[in-house]
Amino acid sequence: MDQVTALAEAPPRRARYLGGKVLLGVAVAWLALMVVAALTAHMIVPFDYRATSLEARLLPPVGLGGEFPYLLGTDHLGRDILSRLLHSIQLSMAVALAGSLIGAGFGITLGFLAAHLRGVADSVCMALVDLQAAMPFMVVALGVLALFGNNFLLFIVVIGLHGWERYARLTRSLVLAEVEQGYVTALRGFRAPPLLIYRRHVLPNIAAALIVNFTLSFPEIILLESGLSFLGLGIQPPLTSLGNMLGFGRDYVADAWWLPIVPGVVIFITTLAMSLAGDALRDRLDSSLNL
Amino acid sequence: MDVALAVPPVTRVDTPPLLALWQITVDFAARGGGMVRVVHGIDLDIRPGETLGLVGESGSGKSVTCLAALRLLPAEAQIGGRIAFDGADIARMGAAQLQSLRGGRIAIVFQDPAAALNPTQTIGWQLRERLVRHQGLRGEALQAAAIAALARVGIADPAQRLEDYPHHLSGGMCQRAMIAMALTGKPSLLIADEPTTALDVTTQAQILALLRDLQRETGMAMVLVSHDLGVIAESCARVAVMYAGRIVEQGPTTEIFATPRHPYTRGLLDSLPRIDHVVARLAAMPGALPQPGRLPPGCSFAPRCDRARPACVANMPRLEMQGARALRCLHPHDGPPAPPGIVQMEPGADQQGVPMVEAQALGLRYAPRRLLGLFARGAAVQAVDGVSFTLHRGETLGLVGESGCGKSTVARMVAGLLTPSNGALRFAPERNAAPGVPAPRFAQLVFQDPLGALDPRQRIAAQIAEPLEIHRIGNAASRRAEVLRLLDAVGLDPALAEAFPHRLSGGQRQRVVLARALALRPPMLIADEPFSALDVSVQAQVIELLAELQAREALTLLFISHDLRVVRRICGRVAVMYAGRIVETAPAERLFGSPQHPYTQALLAAVPSPDLGARPSHQPLRGEPPSPLRPPPGCRFHPRCAMARPLCRVEAPALRELFQGQAVACHVAHGDA
């Protein structure tokens, strides 16, 4: 389609948000802050996140009646919330990243295999995808944790399994569409080895869509991790994560509302920022593909 | 900016215009902010009952102008100027008034009829809805009117078709249904926006004939938008030629086509290959249509014009009236164009020599798709059935036919991308002379889709060098040198070597695809509709390039196309396919000069010609090609054939030679020509 016709057809249908570029800037800045916090948490914390202090229990944040040096107040054991928050961000981000990479790696590999082998192998892969899609992930995760008990490594693997089926389905359909493109037919005509076609040509061309999927699934994984931890089935003490802080904090919601609210707000803003940034990224990648 | 604002609208003395466009401009929001102007001040009049052709290449703004006239562009588009219909200003109309005008006194039909119908409602539902809207019918009268409306546009079995969904119907049927819907408001003006572009040539002829008949019946005026000069010449009394958002020349069709004065009009006519003769060399205009928003200063056509002078680059000339004609040019041509140098196409091959490819009774059957390996979804499709031909060294064999006839499938089998389910392919010994010449170095496939044919994320040089790399030929330096040689061979600037495909125009991309195909120096090329996505001025460049390469490198060429005009220009011998079989094969001069098979004759007659006096008097071929799921028994063409006999219904005719080199699969043809 030529450009004029394209312009006369429907305009883009991407969501535009109130606040537009300013909001996007804030979102990106927040994400940068989170990355810095995650990378440096162990160096910049003012207190040991496990250190308790019986004299300084349930202090509110500074500005709400609390006092320095407990910037965000303390919890029921007198532990510094800021220090715990930084450590929680570190752990939650690390778990989400590890989980995302596992899920993406597994799903993308399976998708390529299904698209390449076709036939029976494809049917088997798709049956597995169907199965996973038929099992809401929260339920699967809970089932696995019930069976095998809770340990950190298993927890990461469980988190990692989240969303693999979407990567697999997406990769498979993208690869199948891409190999119908003329350039792949031409490469086949040159007897190019399949691995070369996939690695050098197909993967770079479908990468944009996979990256977009990554930005969509990363916040979900953060939510999954914190949800499980909130239920007391994820990260266990003495380790601390955002969901875990929130889970313990909700018992004090009547007396010390900041205990659940501080980690809750961090989770909310992070997932929101990630979604906004992901949308903007998709916009850019899409338009770079279109023209 | 345009300096022609003071020029009054182009009016003629006789009747007042039905629709008058005055200084229409259209701007779209550009990516990354700002506005891009795609239509730069169009002045047009359409008088009652007349047929105006609006012709131009893709991106010239012709469709946008029509949509703007009915205010059908997205809300982002800014429309300037005045649109007067029968004295009322469309630009100032309220929603209700506009809605009763649309589909009422002005109707429009679009390019892709299947997409222009609501896919989740039946044809009947959509037709009745329009009848209710424009004629206020109800109950039995409504149903009767719906049936009558379909019957009127030549749809057989209309009561049945009312119950069908759009995807049940062929493209031609959908377009007929669209036309039926357009007529419900008894329009006094019908705008047909590329109504036949998505259709096969025999269907196109049917639709154009239908439009002409309806116009004669109702006396409505028509604006026919097309990129095809032949379509315009056959249907329109008056024509306006558009280039880069402006009208460059306008006037009675006979005059414009006989003595085109604007260099662009003349270039368009000269770059169109003809069906009745072969010119020695198509006069191709260099370059391509400028992108909107990146128009050159002065006359938009100046960079491609061989008559351009400094004044042309300085100012955009005005559209000046000269009698019934209007022209936007400072240095127009005078008088009729020089007669083209007509040549005879030689079969161009060593008919006695070693064949490059021998196909014997090739067949390809697609097994039905299955769900879970259990339930067959539909029947098996016999895409190709008993196709035999010989391709001699150095010759160009054209394989022509309408969509779905199996010609691309044959090409893919010859290229080794599909395995025939019946029959055999024999190649010249060099293909199998292992280990030196593996198959990819014997034949390469070049096909349409200039966007998909190149990897969007690889540089041009890397893509051309890739076959060499795969076959471990040379080192980095020698491959680089080879890339530059190939770029030069296909007439591309070596500076483009490091560009990505999106920076290239369609014609340039097709040149890159050719260069890549030639990288392994194969003695044979298989070209599958290589030009069908290109505009006519660009197409001419690439046709000439391919012809030149073929001569220079002594290539053997299997050329697949639906466009008989292009085949005429490039092929020495032609095979015509219909519903999976070859129905006629002959040297090009014979096939085009004296076709024997009734289908070949109909196909040739359906090709619209821009040459005056070639207006169609014949009846277009009726019906449509059969579904490959249920081909008719006997001769597959017999249901559409005017000469069919009882024998044709039961026995499939074999190819038999009538003349030297001309073979026909027909029980009826005797060869008395």
Add this chain to the structure above:
Amino acid sequence: MNGAWMAAKLLRAAATLLLAVTVVFIVLRLAGDPAEILFGDNVGEESLIRYRALWGLDQPLGVQYLLYLRSLLLGDFGLSSQSGASAWQLMMGRLPYTLQLGGVSLLLAVLIGIPAGVAAALARGSLTDRVVMLAAVSSFCIPNFVLGVVLILVFAEQFGWLPSHGTGGIWHLVLPALTLGTGWAGVLARFARSAMLEVLGQPYIRGARASGLTEGRVRWRHALPNAAIPLVTILGFMVGGLVAGAIVTESIFAWPGVGRLLVDSVKLRDLAVVQAIVLMVAATMVAANLVVDVLSAWLNPRLPAATGA
């Protein structure tokens, strides 16, 4: 509707379900000897042997698998290790609560989300559109456990307007339903908007406008039914995932539904109940997918199911 297509869909659903049962069986056996998990060290070797014989655990694995399938078909999901009650009955006792909460939340989400999304699409680029979209993205980014805690803090603790947990009447349903429905409403709003815009950009919409149909007719009779096709899919997915979606919300508000039962059973490692719930959720999801397929075929005559080809 096409019979072969329907049969294929049913077969596929059955195959998925069988696969799910098989995986659960394998995983259960991987986890160790059920007898030991159930009784631990509390009973003697003799009782373990008796128990194994009773449940066929001394048979070869293949036989065990068939026995397992048979008991599932008979509705026997085993006994809860905590209460000794039938896992099936425990689950069914809680299901009405989950359906009540999920149903109200979903209704809320549909009634708010879809009209908001359609309105945003029709006013694309306007202030309404941008506000709706920001609200939508915020509402599905806010986790249930954060929103639930905030709602409790504000409406129960601060103002004391609404009960913060338990059941008892319509007022007990308000906070949990808001918590659960908000995210779904956001998802639906975004989906509805993009589905509607996709359809509004189709040539047949321009075709309908070009034939002089009123804007109302174009929107409601042409655009909306076509935009409903993808919405049915996402709605079916939500219905299928209702139990899973409600887990966190039920825990926050001490709502006695299946989700809370699942969390409690996981904490107590009550495998019979967990497996019953997992299988029930899988069956619900598969059934929902089936319904979606049938509905889509009904809405979309282009699908092979509808053509009979």
